[in-house]
Amino acid sequence: TELRIASGTVSKNALNGGMYKFAELIAQKTDGTYTGKVFPGTLLSFAEMTNGVRDGVVDVGYVIPAYTRAEFPQTNLLIDMSTASSDPVVMAGAINDYMFSCAPCLKEFDALNQVFLGFSVAGPYYLMSTKKIASLDDFRGKTIRGIGPFGRWIEAMGGKSVLVTSTDVYESLNQGQLDGNTQGLDTLKSMSLGDIVDYVLDIPIGLYLGSALYDVNRDVWDDMTPEHRRAFLAAAAEGHAWTTINYFAENNVFLTHPETGGVEIVKPDEKLAAASAAFREADLDTVAKINAEKYGITDATERVARLRGLVKKWEGLMQDVDKTDVAAVAAIYDREIFTRIDPSAL
Amino acid sequence: MDSEIIGLLGLVVLMGLLMLRAPIGISLIAVSFSGIYYLIGPRPAFGMLASLPYDFASKWTLSSVPMFLLMGFVCFNAGLTRGLFQTARSWLAWLPGGLAVASVWGSAGFAAVTGSSIACCAAMGRIAVPEMLKAGYQPALATGTIAAAGTLGALIPPSILLILFGVFAEVPISKLFIGGIGAGLLTALLYMGVIISVAVIRPDYAPRMRERPDMAERMRQLRESWPVFALLVIVIGGMFFGLFTATEAGAVGAFFAIVIALFRRSIGLAGLWQSIRETIVTTASLFLIAVGANLLTRFLTLSGASHYIADAIMALQADPLTLLIGLSVIYLLMGMFLDPLGAMLLTLPVLLPVLDQARIDLIWFGVFLVKFLEIGMITPPIGLNVFVLKGVLGRQVPLTTIFRGILWFLAADFVVVAAFIAFPGIITWLPELMG
Amino acid sequence: MRSLGRILNRLSTLSAAIGGVAVILMMLQIVVDVLLKNLFTWPVPLTATLVTKWYMVAAAFLPLALTEILDRNVAVEVLFQHLTRRWKRILGGAVCLLSAGIAGLMVVPLWDEAMKRMAAGSFIVENGDRLSVWEAYFFLPVGFGLFALVLLYRTVILWTGAESGLNEVPIDTDRTDDDMTGKVHG
Ligand code: NA
Ligand code: NA
Numbered sequence: 001t002e003l004r005i006a007s008g009t010v011s012k013n014a015l016n017g018g019m020y021k022f023a024e025l026i027a028q029k030t031d032g033t034y035t036g037k038v039f040p041g042t043l044l045s046f047a048e049m050t051n052g053v054r055d056g057v058v059d060v061g062y063v064i065p066a067y068t069r070a071e072f073p074q075t076n077l078l079i080d081m082s083t084a085s086s087d088p089v090v091m092a093g094a095i096n097d098y099m100f101s102c103a104p105c106l107k108e109f110d111a112l113n114q115v116f117l118g119f120s121v122a123g124p125y126y127l128m129s130t131k132k133i134a135s136l137d138d139f140r141g142k143t144i145r146g147i148g149p150f151g152r153w154i155e156a157m158g159g160k161s162v163l164v165t166s167t168d169v170y171e172s173l174n175q176g177q178l179d180g181n182t183q184g185l186d187t188l189k190s191m192s193l194g195d196i197v198d199y200v201l202d203i204p205i206g207l208y209l210g211s212a213l214y215d216v217n218r219d220v221w222d223d224m225t226p227e228h229r230r231a232f233l234a235a236a237a238e239g240h241a242w243t244t245i246n247y248f249a250e251n252n253v254f255l256t257h258p259e260t261g262g263v264e265i266v267k268p269d270e271k272l273a274a275a276s277a278a279f280r281e282a283d284l285d286t287v288a289k290i291n292a293e294k295y296g297i298t299d300a301t302e303r304v305a306r307l308r309g310l311v312k313k314w315e316g317l318m319q320d321v322d323k324t325d326v327a328a329v330a331a332i333y334d335r336e337i338f339t340r341i342d343p344s345a346l
Numbered sequence: 347m348d349s350e351i352i353g354l355l356g357l358v359v360l361m362g363l364l365m366l367r368a369p370i371g372i373s374l375i376a377v378s379f380s381g382i383y384y385l386i387g388p389r390p391a392f393g394m395l396a397s398l399p400y401d402f403a404s405k406w407t408l409s410s411v412p413m414f415l416l417m418g419f420v421c422f423n424a425g426l427t428r429g430l431f432q433t434a435r436s437w438l439a440w441l442p443g444g445l446a447v448a449s450v451w452g453s454a455g456f457a458a459v460t461g462s463s464i465a466c467c468a469a470m471g472r473i474a475v476p477e478m479l480k481a482g483y484q485p486a487l488a489t490g491t492i493a494a495a496g497t498l499g500a501l502i503p504p505s506i507l508l509i510l511f512g513v514f515a516e517v518p519i520s521k522l523f524i525g526g527i528g529a530g531l532l533t534a535l536l537y538m539g540v541i542i543s544v545a546v547i548r549p550d551y552a553p554r555m556r557e558r559p560d561m562a563e564r565m566r567q568l569r570e571s572w573p574v575f576a577l578l579v580i581v582i583g584g585m586f587f588g589l590f591t592a593t594e595a596g597a598v599g600a601f602f603a604i605v606i607a608l609f610r611r612s613i614g615l616a617g618l619w620q621s622i623r624e625t626i627v628t629t630a631s632l633f634l635i636a637v638g639a640n641l642l643t644r645f646l647t648l649s650g651a652s653h654y655i656a657d658a659i660m661a662l663q664a665d666p667l668t669l670l671i672g673l674s675v676i677y678l679l680m681g682m683f684l685d686p687l688g689a690m691l692l693t694l695p696v697l698l699p700v701l702d703q704a705r706i707d708l709i710w711f712g713v714f715l716v717k718f719l720e721i722g723m724i725t726p727p728i729g730l731n732v733f734v735l736k737g738v739l740g741r742q743v744p745l746t747t748i749f750r751g752i753l754w755f756l757a758a759d760f761v762v763v764a765a766f767i768a769f770p771g772i773i774t775w776l777p778e779l780m781g
Numbered sequence: 782m783r784s785l786g787r788i789l790n791r792l793s794t795l796s797a798a799i800g801g802v803a804v805i806l807m808m809l810q811i812v813v814d815v816l817l818k819n820l821f822t823w824p825v826p827l828t829a830t831l832v833t834k835w836y837m838v839a840a841a842f843l844p845l846a847l848t849e850i851l852d853r854n855v856a857v858e859v860l861f862q863h864l865t866r867r868w869k870r871i872l873g874g875a876v877c878l879l880s881a882g883i884a885g886l887m888v889v890p891l892w893d894e895a896m897k898r899m900a901a902g903s904f905i906v907e908n909g910d911r912l913s914v915w916e917a918y919f920f921l922p923v924g925f926g927l928f929a930l931v932l933l934y935r936t937v938i939l940w941t942g943a944e945s946g947l948n949e950v951p952i953d954t955d956r957t958d959d960d961m962t963g964k965v966h967g
Binding site: 367 | 797800801804805807808809812814819829833834836837838840841844845847848851853854856860861872875876880884886887889890893894918921924952
Binding site for chain 2: 004010039042043045047048051052054055056057165168170171172174175176177191
């Protein structure tokens with residue numbers, strides 16, 4: 001069976017690459033019973049993806065639950081915890097560990113006629129700016145784009161955080177309405193931001209946790225044999241390892257070779273580094289508070305504590321592992337999470 | 347049946363529906379829905395109908411479409427368009443074919459406050475064509491001038507086609523806008539050349555004007571037209587100097603157009619409602635087509651037909667020049683039958699990867715594409731500008747006469763397109779200055 | 782029939798007028814936002830969400846029925862213009878019926894989607910501010926529904942020749958005033 005696999009952009013980054021990787025992996029792990037044809041942004045936009053998987057427009061879709069917070073309140077609480085770690089490989093382990101043991105989270109996907117097969121983790125996000133920002137004073141009077149926790153970080157550093165749609169980021173930076181943007185460094189190339197911004201502040205702000213690359217249509221899943229479901233789970237484990245590691249590596253190139261992105265790396269002064277660390281520590285409590293007050297999640301505090309614990313656990317699990325080795329990382333994701341899932345219960 | 351065949355069959359049915367005078371948007375939706383239903387079943391087909399319209403319309407960048415439309419309609423209803431023509435006339439009437447030349451530059455001026463060539467054509471058509479006919483101009487020349495000059499509306503910024511290109515190709519709209527300036531001015535200059543040549547060779551086609559307004563009169567006219575120049579400075583200047591983005595420029599322009607019109611007492615409540623009504627009606631009909639075209643591209647993607655075409659182009663391994671000449675022929679043919687929005691939305695998903703591979707600059711290509719789409723607006727058998735003009739003029743001038751008048755300007759357009767390819771700097775020089 | 786046509790005209794105009802209000806609000810809010818951003822780096826909260834999720838949806842779909850009454854949906858006239866009046870009515874009516882079918886077909890999934898969004902209570906969070914958006918999903922089935930009704934009514938009028946009351950732009954006579962810039966100031 002050839003499955004329709006879709007993402008919402010044509011961008012050539014590792015997140016989109018992860019979709020092609022998945023097509024390759026399922027073919028390999030099901031001995032060609034299932035193959036995939038990837039539609040990168042040509043069939044559905046991200047905003048339509050949840051419904052697209054629900055209705056079977058595509059069989060596997062890259063879903064971003066943050067787009068529809070009302071449908072995914074529990075899942076979004078976890079996605080909010082960007083600052084729980086700055087290591088994407090650890091964080092992908094921790095959040096998927098949590099997600100697959102969080103019945104109310106999985107139920108949100110089920111209600112939309114789809115099966116959640118894990119998150120890839122992207123980042124960290126950095127501050128890219130047109131003027132040099134190295135201290136807390138430099139933030140004063142600066143207008144910077146940031147979503148959710150990244151916006152809170154900007155405000156905490158003394159800047160002004162604004163929301164600009166991604167199509168307008170280039171123009172707003174170019175015209176000076178924006179002084180900076182917080183996002184993955186791949187945007188220096190993929191969105192041509194490197195043409196305009198000249199500086200990257202060397203502080204990993206947080207990770208983007210909420211990219212559900214491989215949401216499978218419920219009917220497709222139900223038609224599969226238990227062995228094939230098992231194969232899909234293994235493919236997901238490896239796909240998330242591949243995507244998370246490759247996205248990190250792609251971004252890291254701009255830190256080690258900033259000239260390829262047309263930027264200079266700026267070291268923060270001590271006060272700024274300390275303020276950012278303090279923010280990262282405190283933000284999880286803010287997340288708990290917001291989710292309890294605004295989105296009515298009564299046990300938000302316990303959930304935040306639980307994720308903190310899982311981050312510790314995964315730091316331990318990954319301690320002696322080469323975190324650039326896809327096979328090694330995938331093996332641990334598989335062993336600790338994906339093989340422990342009962343495919344018939346998903 | 348092969349799914350690619352289904353895709354091509356769908357296009358045939360679409361052409362049939364269009365010939366029956368079915369609305370373009372509805373025809374696109376009908377064919378795409380049936381095709382998707384056949385290919386992947388009822389639930390996905392209904393699912394797309396449920397999600398796509400909302401998600402398509404709720405785009406920040408597209409918000410400038412109704413805003414620029416509003417600005418243009420307010421300018422028209424406030425009489426600014428007529429003033430612009432009178433000013434151009436007082437300065438240019440002495441030239442051979444002076445009235446027609448004035449119409450071209452009047453259109454160029456109006457183009458700076460309106461986003462669509464149809465609006466430009468309709469507005470100038472109702473003002474300038476009667477004047478030219480009264481002055482004894484050959485009807486073909488008079489109407490051809492206006493239909494062709496109307497195309498400046500989409501080349502000179504603001505331009506709804508350039509906005510949509512920017513959205514789909516993910517390139518900065520401000521750069522596209524600035525790139526359109528050079529293209530629009532070159533087009534206007536060559537149109538002027540065409541008119542003067544015709545008027546010199548056949549003086550009976552364009553009788554010389556006897557009236558010669560003096561400098562005082564010309565300056566008075568120019569001063570009268572200040573609102574248009576003020577709007578031009580506000581919109582283009584504000585974008586260039588970073589006060590707002592191209593998306594926001596529409597709202598600012600519409601706002602100032604209303605403020606200026608109210609201040610000059612040249613628009614009343616009736617005129618304002620008229621402008622708003624035209625804005626929403628045009629917006630809704632545009633979006634219906636865009637939603638349909640979007641569905642069609644998905645149907646063609648699902649059927650594999652668009653993939654098939656893209657592969658065929660890639661396989662040619664053509665050098666950029668051959669590729670561009672090939673594309674020119676394709677767009678010329680499509681432009682004869684399709685509306686510009688449909689032609690653009692149909693081809694972009696197929697072409698973007700090809701352009702990427704051939705390393706063709708997307709800013710340059712956007713303007714080049716819009717030029718071709720605009721040529722399609724004036725070529726038979728389906729030329730929207732010509733139809734609109736015919737609608738404005740009624741039975742005075744037959745359709746064939748207008749198309750005959752357009753032939754001269756098509757010649758100029760081919761020179762313009764060749765110049766774009768030979769000297770890409772005409773388009774890219776200004777955007778590169780922006781940095 | 783006439784009174785039915787008049788009612789449809791009123792409803793279509795009202796629906797379009799709501800779209801018009803959305804256009805004006807959109808313009809004002811963006812202008813104030815630009816002004817405050819430039820003067821005080823103090824943007825108007827929720828501008829992006831209100832513009833995209835509310836104003837744009839209203840402006841794009843609520844006026845659909847009025848576009849039909851004014852016969853502004855772009856169509857190809859090449860063959861049609863050569864038909865006799867009788868055939869224009871027959872063919873025009875058939876095309877209206879087909880269009881009514883398509884527009885009506887869309888109402889079902891659009892309504893369904895709106896009900897789902899209402900049940901979920903869809904909202905958007907922009908810079909920490911929360912705005913409910915599910916209500917705007919109802920603009921679509923309303924817009925397409927009225928559009929379908931107007932098309933259906935036109936079919937009946939074209940085929941029976943009854944007096945309309947819809948005040949629509951006729952398609953079976955030569956037109957002299959159907960341009961994009963209106964007729965009041967012609
Ligand atoms: Na224009
Ligand atoms: Na044409």
